[in-house]
Amino acid sequence: MSQPFRLAKGGRIDRSRPILMRFDDSEITAFAGDTAASALLANGIHLVGRSFKYHRPRGILAHGSEEPNALLDVDRGRGRREPNNRATVVEAFDGLVLHSQNRWPSLQRDIGAINDRVGSLVSAGFYYKTFMWPQMAWKHVYEPLIRRAAGLGAAPAVPDPDTYQHRHAHCDVLVVGAGPAGLAAAIAASEDARARVILCDEQAEPGGALLHDVTSEIDGVPAAVWLERALATLADRDNVTVLGRTTAFGYFNHNHIALAERLTDHLPSPTPGAPRERLWQVRAHRVVLASGAHERPLVFADNDRPGVMLAESLRVYVNRYAVAPGRRIVMVTTGASAYSAALDIAAAGLDVSIVDLRSDARCGPELAASRARGIPVETGHTVLAAMGRMRVTGLTIAPVGASGLPGPGREIACDCVGMSGGWTPSVHLFSQSRGALGYDPDADAFLPDRSRQPERSAGACRGTYDLSACLDDGAEAGAAAAGRTTSRRHTASATLVGFQPVRAMPRSGGVERAKAFVDFQNDVTAKDLKLAVREGFESIEHVKRYTTTGMATDQGKTSNMVALGLVAETLGRAVPAVGTTTFRLPYTPVTFGAFAGQNRGRLFDPERTTPVHDWAASAGAAFEDVGLWKRAWYFPRAGEDMHAAVARECRAVRSGVGIFDASTLGKIEVAGPDAAEFLNRIYTNSFSKLQHGRCRYGLMLKEDGYIFDDGVVARLAPDRFHLTTTTGGAPRVLAHMEDYLQTVWPDLQVFATSITEQWAVIAVQGPKARQSIAPLIEGIDLAEETLPHMALAEGRIAGIPCRLFRVSFTGEAGYEVNVPADYGRGVWEAIHASGKPFDITSYGTETMHVLRAEKGFIIVGQETDGTMTPDDMGLGGLVGRGKRDFVGKRSLARPDLIAAGRKQLVGLLTEKPREVLDEGAQIVTDTSLPVPMRMLGHVTSSYWSECLGRSIALAVVADGRQRRGQTLFVTTASGFAAAKVVDPVFIDPSGVRLHA
């Protein structure tokens, strides 16, 4: 018979739309409006999973996002399969496929249950005391075993095919939660049509507790009618946005709140391409938190059996989903709210009785009301244990005398239990906002005490449980958020409130061995918490981490206060003295997709390309990433690997002419009457005497004396300089300059402008460089006397205005042709054509690196690491010696920077010429020294030099310059390589080739 536990009448499900789902091997019928949980319960299915550590059979505990147990694998078809979904939140639809988790081979017979038998060996923190010996077993035994056994659920195996959106919104009032308090707040806040109000609720239907309240009246009408009217009012107002299925999951600075809106998970066939979720970032002028409260379970032996649930959740399944959670229901409670549930359950025609720990005298009007209705109530009784294993079959209860100890126990039969240990206001978002909580002994809860941001809480989330009080509270909060001091009052049926806090149900000694659960998802028992205290953990933060209570995906919504109370009781301290742990986002799990939005795949990072990029791509170049830039790495011809291509390119540059795209180089134009003075202060060397039309290499330090960047400074005019920086350093250098111009020397009249993207730069290098470009040049005399090495001139190339720099990073005579970026490709092609008679060869960044290394030219960030001084790099000559102040000057005299033993730039030639060292390899003097050896330095750059027919390397070595001629040892993958320390310039040390 389908849906044997569906009640004939009632509920908000749509009986006209039956649906068919799958759970493991069974087909399940249900109705539209069901959650996966209510659909399973309607079919009498309680066993839905196996617990995390002990693999105990588990059922559904709750009805909402606080559910710790019923985590299912959800398959929505079309490649969308996701683990660890709470069955209470998954909306059922036709064709939904669900699987239980954490069990093998089946849910009924799970081999993992052996953990339950050896429970005392795997109690809290067991992994801190085990898996230590023997050490060798770690790699091959322990780790593989633990990896297979640990975790929950199976990770998806295919990339997420869905799309996710991001949206930013601003509003005057954000109301979180659309229960009675939140609805009243939203209505009050939006009365003024100019106030933009956003109301969000995590559930599919707004209404919160009103959705399962079939007996209360509000302002003279049934709660359901009041709800309908409230929603209609809000829908009518243009200034209100109501977001359903939207969880506010993070509260950040300055009223910045993140919401996750679920758009299509509830649809059997969403429109293709429709975004699955939308991440909202809301900046709200004021916030009203109406996030409700969570019920606490009770702690007694085997309280985790399938069928043992929360009392209010039973009420929800009966009233809202028309589902009978069982046929013989027992409520176990220390408070009044379970009686409301019992009354509704009895009214639905189900067999229900109540066991209340409180004595008659401690109860309120709920006692008489229930007895009048004919519900058996046993006051002054505790629960010793639940019976049954795959399903609860009964409870062992016992009277509790004045001494507090239980008397003899007796068994009562039942197939469903509703636990109610009181209520915990949901203060997660308040805490995230950095508000301070205060413990209220009357509510036995931490309530919002001091706000830090323009926000206030209303309703159950601040300990108010009476319906009319919640409505009034919400209205007042909403009005205040909109800047008004008066708000409307409501009348409503009285709510049964009040509970007696109990940390663990009184029990006799014999039940100590059984497991009484506190945190269901992480399998933490009362015994574990006591163990933690016994082992010396007193801070709640330590207890949390040692036992993992509150650390599961439910963030302890049903367990935190219970755990806290137990720890306080065990320590003999008051609850506020123990304190709470920190609440962190997300309030409930959020998909990675929601955070990523469109920022994935090709859109993850912007790609920067040069004007020559497409030409290089067509020419078959391989590219490398330099920051966000794509740079041509090498240009392989048919049959060439990288080694062969680079060897050919290097030979071509040194024997003929090579052409290289240097457009990514940082460029800054520094202009103004004080431009030269500014450059004098920002570089180590002086530029006052740099002539118009000349270039000079400059070294830039930070105030601590370490090399920060380097480049070539060219003077275009008395008050105008064009300087270059490293590719990665351009924004940093400009920022550095602006910092000094704006905050240290605001009196200097200087403008610094980034021109990196405005100029394409084409390097033409080699003995035939001049002949290659000469035919294209107008207005510049390329003769050695008029345009020597380190000079620049302005003219035209291939008809395009250009700044022609005679500079070299290769050690060959050559140029860097700067043209406006839009003309970059055209000029590149013109130079290629013009250089064809000389066999002009495109070369990439790998060749560029080899050629400069052969000349001992450093690359900032490769040879330097932020701790090298000019002298370390052998560039001490660039440091001005006079009185002129420059950034970093004072630091160069710091004791540490002039000490002996500093790492200095050297060259290394391996004893075996074909052996190429690894970049980053460490250098030692003697391989027979005991480990750990003293390391003298490391290899910074290492290449095969085609021109020398052997390997070369640059390195930084302690007292390197004094070690010239010494043989040192460099680490390799298999041992050490011997290498001789040499001068770091391997080719043409006197630089004659520059002036060819």
Place this chain on the structure above:
Amino acid sequence: MLLITCPYCGPRPEIEFRCGGEAHIARPADAEALSDAAWADYLFYRTNPKGRHAERWIHQHGCQRWFNAVRDTASDAFVATYRMGEKRPPGTEGEP
């Protein structure tokens, strides 16, 4: 995401700015006269208070100007923002 009031552009989200550390630390005019310890103090030592902190910010993705701010390091509340070169506003010192 902090909401920072740039003195030139008004309130803008934190992502447009970069923080430059403690404010009102003047680069010593005569560094040569300073001992190594005093110079190290200028380079490396900062007040690091719990509470109100005068610091420098630059509106990097906006007007690109540096300015000063007083921010409470415990609550992240911005007490004041003011132009580079101006003095810390009275009443923004010490404990809130």
